[in-house]
Amino acid sequence: MPVAPPHDAAPASGAPVNHGPERPWLVCVVPLVVFLGTGPLETLVGVPGGYPVAYGVRIVVTCLVLAWCWPAIRAWVGRPSWWPPLVGLGLVIPWVVLAAWQRDAGWAGSGGRAGYDPFTALGTGPAAWAFLLVRALGLVVVVPIAEELFLRGFLLRYVERERFWEVPFGLVTPVAAATCAGYAALTHPAEAVAAVGWFALVSGIAAATRRPIDCILCHAATNLALGAYALSSGAWWLL
Secondary structure, X not given: OOOOOOXXXXXXOOOOOOOOOOOHHHHHHHHHHHHHHOHHHHHHHHOOOHHHHHXXXXXXXXXXXXXXXXXXXXXXXXXXXXXXXXXHHHOHHHHHHHHHHHHHOOOOOOOOOOOOOHHHHHOOOHHHHHHHHHHHHHHHHHHHHHHHHHHHHHHHHHOOOOOHHHOOOOOOOHXXXXXXXXXXXXXXXXXXXXXXXXXXXXXXXXXXXXXXXXXXXXXXXXXXXXXXXXXXXXXXXXX
């Protein structure tokens, strides 16, 4: 009885394996580009009610792009493992501790987060809670999907091979690890110490399970816990 080749192995013909997803540039790159590209809308923060509206537009537009990509994403991300979300919840503790330490040490620089407090800006009525629902959608759904597709679905594979869909998901080489650390520090300058460690650990999850959904769910769990902590403590600077 013939034995199928390992999942990561090339077929006998020597042709490279397509590790997906379908339409890889669209799926892995475009959602985050759209999310970041609509970021300048948040300069409307100087207009009364501007920031919630601008953030809402970013989330709606990015959700539409993700919905467009969903047919290609759904089959590729795989079935979730039970433990990555638990790891994600636990990782909020070192994130908060290290981010606060970096801030207190004066190493946050000028790249800190906006620290938008909806209760101060919008009061304690329905408007504030409506914004928090939109903020939660961005924090727990949109950002984890878009960022994980870009970072681990595209970037960490692209540095290995231009045709990145031929690189197995979760392959972590020294070049990929260094790229991940650089991405973490550049995109989270005010929490760089925490971000470098957090992103490295999630790359470890990618290497362990080889399933994009596990990285997405770990990311979502950390963001959910971070949002809950900011809501309960008033530490809006973390968001």
